[in-house]
Amino acid sequence: DLGAERYAKLCKSCHGADGSNAAMSKPLKGLPAEDVKTALLGYKEQTYGGKKKAMMERVAKSLSDEDIEALATHIGAF
Ligand code: HEM
Numbered sequence: 001d002l003g004a005e006r007y008a009k010l011c012k013s014c015h016g017a018d019g020s021n022a023a024m025s026k027p028l029k030g031l032p033a034e035d036v037k038t039a040l041l042g043y044k045e046q047t048y049g050g051k052k053k054a055m056m057e058r059v060a061k062s063l064s065d066e067d068i069e070a071l072a073t074h075i076g077a078f
Contacts, residue, residue, distance in 0.1 A: 001070065001074070002066070002067070002070040003070035003071050003072075003073050003075075004074055006063075006070060006071055006074075007074050010059055010062075011028075011059070015027075015028050018078055019078040024052070024055070025050075025052065028075050028078065029078040032076055033072040033073055033075065033076025034076075036071065036072040037069070037072040040060050040063060040068045040071065040072065043056040043057050043060035044057075044060040044061055044063060044068075
């Protein structure tokens with residue numbers, strides 16, 4: 001589906017296939033979908049994040065609302 005496709009293409013390299021890579025940030029695995037959505041919208045609007053937020057702002061600015069919904073659902077199910 002769209003979430004799996006976007007995740008594999010845009011996110012996996014940093015966060016790991018199942019979101020368990022903790023080297024870039026805390027693991028995405030275990031985050032509720034609603035929190036993923038809040039974070040992605042915030043990175044896109046540049047109103048959210050920590051010291052490494054520039055890395056996420058770069059990818060989030062290319063995400064549509066549909067991409068964000070699909071990614072949140074996909075990651076929320078890890
Ligand atoms: C943080 C998702 C791509 C590196 C986050 C967070 C989310 C997320 C939800 C926030 C976690 C929290 O609550 O703290 C995604 C998604 C991606 C993606 C859905 C693909 C669309 C990437 C890529 C990189 C990356 C490609 C590396 C170039 C990071 C880093 C943080 C982070 C360094 C911490 C940023 C900070 O300091 O605020 N990511 N990510 N992510 N991600 Fe990604």
